[in-house]
Amino acid sequence: MNWREILAYEFLGNTVRDFLIFAGILLFGFIFKTVLSRLLSRILYKLVNRFTAGEDNQQAFKRLLIQPLEVLLFLVFMYFAFVALNYPLDPTEIRDGDHIIKAFAFRTYQVFVIVALTWVILRFVDFIGLIFKLRAEKTASKLDDQLVPFFKDFSKVLIVLFSFLAMLGLVFGVNVAGLVAGLGVGGLAIAFAAKESLENLLASFTIFLDQPFVVGDLVQVAELVGVVEKIGFRSTRIRTLEKSFVTLPNKFMIDKPLDNLTLRTFRRAKFDISLTYHTSSEQMRAITRDIQAFIDSHPRTNSDGRVRFLNLASHSKDVMVLYFVDTMDWNEYIDVKEEINYKIVEIVGRHGAAFAMPTQTLYLKRPSQNPPTTTLERPSYTRESDME
Template sequence: MNLEELFRSSWLRYEFLDNTVAEYLITAAVLLFGFIFKTLFSRMISGLMYRLGSRLWSEANLPEFRRLLIQPLEILLFLVFLYLAFQVLDYPMEQSDLREGDPFLKTFMFRTYQVFVIVALTWVLLRFIDFVGLVFKYRTEKTASKLDDQLVPFFKDFTKVLVVVFSFLVILGSVFGVNVTGLVAGLGVGGLAIAFAAKESLENLLASFTIFLDQPFMAGDLVQVGELIGVVEKIGFRSTRIRTLEKSFVTVPNKLMIDKPLDNLTLRTFRRARFDINLTYDTSSEQIRAITRDIQNYVDQHPRTNEDGRIRFLNLGPHSKDVMVQYFVDTMDWNEFIDIKEEINYKIVEIVEKHGAEFAFPTQTIHLQKPRAGKHEPPAEQAYFENSDIK
């Protein structure tokens, strides 16, 4: 008995759902092979892709490339092995093989497979875009301009959105047979409703282009928008991410970034320090003149301040005589600014103490007046109560 006769007489020739047991075994073997070796093949393919474009992305290394692409490539390769495995079975693997009379389960599984293939390809493209964005990020870090630092993440996100929209249209057209051209043309009828629904998103998108063209701020600038103060970390096509001085991460829509008054603190030439020195009311005019003169001289001679410092006896407050202190520090760094301000504050305290003056705090002075000698009339309040009818 030869192998052909053995096969015909054995259980391998038994059919189930129009396919023999042998065909099912071959299908399972192909799937098992793909599941075991998909990681190896994905590493080989990613390495080949990296070597082909190594001249374009010499700034990034192979581990970064594989870190982004291996997982989506594994899914895509497994779907390829799934396609090869089902070629052995009597099962439709082409769009033209589906018929109107086919069972729902068969049609559903085939449509689902097509969707997964397109999604996997989209995932590979998105990860590849991330890698290209990483390459350009390395390049922009070597330049002095900040404009390219914010353009790279913007166009990376914008390209990813276009890829996702295109993939969605491909799924509608190739998988579900939707007339995409007619669908896009038909959107003109409901375009007004869609425009109103996407009003905020469109405004933020247009605002992002305004930010890039007008450049009121860039990534890395310290800005103040309303009550919010922080460093711009990223400018997206919908919102701007700001790291506040409290180290929290705030997302602000781009429309608000251009509608509200925005103070770019990084573009200031100096940082201003302004506060009042509250001296007690028993401080003499000679002491105040000496204190203001010494503080003015120290501020003017300080190497990190300019000549616009003003020290003036400005106000007679309810509890103190107030001396205004205002000066400008030649730095944009916050930590350096507070260090210089602390140094000047110590010197101000020394000057006040040197001239024998004291700092004031909210107090009240109550004067008690004794009755005049020879008069025995009680105070008005006492006389009132004594003359009243209260018993």
């Protein structure tokens, strides 16, 4: 038997040639799916090239799309591979009474194609969101910094919902129009079931319109203090001072008292200096006067600073130091505070005073050399016979 006869040999309604074509298409798709996905991503990038520029953006576009494009292309090659075979019935058509395995296999393939196509679209939306995020970072306003991730997530939710409805209609034959119309009847029940989600969504619009805070602000909500990193359509993410990442529902952000620390015009510093009781009144006056003069003349403080001899504690004379630093940046604030602290230590040392520490003095009384002795006298008894 020569190779022509082998290729013409029929098995399960198909020749060996048909099976080789089937395997060749699958092998070709598996080997070249990465190369083809890179080529296709390059073509798609040219379509959006007018919205962006730079090699970094092109690399980000490829990194986002290559993996979902590989899956989608392999599914396309799988389709052509199975079409190359001969079947008693067309496998791309599902009729009533068809074998359950055939119906399950074809519908599963359709589901995978819709999922892969949705994956590609979602990654494309991620890239568009990245471009607008980079543009928003170049503007002075912070409103666009929080609108970009919000609309990106909102668009992705709509795409997933549309893909799910398309899957129900195309794959499972559900009357999508009737289903959407039926939601009007069950809309009340769905609204109650999604009550928390709807409240958070409405709260997100309140945040965008009222703008109690924007991305990058340092806020305090209840006992939580941190920097706002992202405002989504359901939650707000905050990076705390301990560098932990906390996600709070948007409803919580507008229902609780919120202190936007970034909107403060100054940062306050207040502490006490404890000096020993050996410090004289002249030294106290000179120390408070010099500290007050230095704070008033400092370029990063305002004129509301107060330095006063305020308290006589059990172990020290306390001087209150109060001033306001003209900055919202935490690093600048602690740098100014450190500079003033060094100056305070220098002023106290220059006037011959010392800082007090909580101490206790215990006085012990030394006993005398010859302590008095105590003599115990025995009582005497008198008998009547002795008196006689």
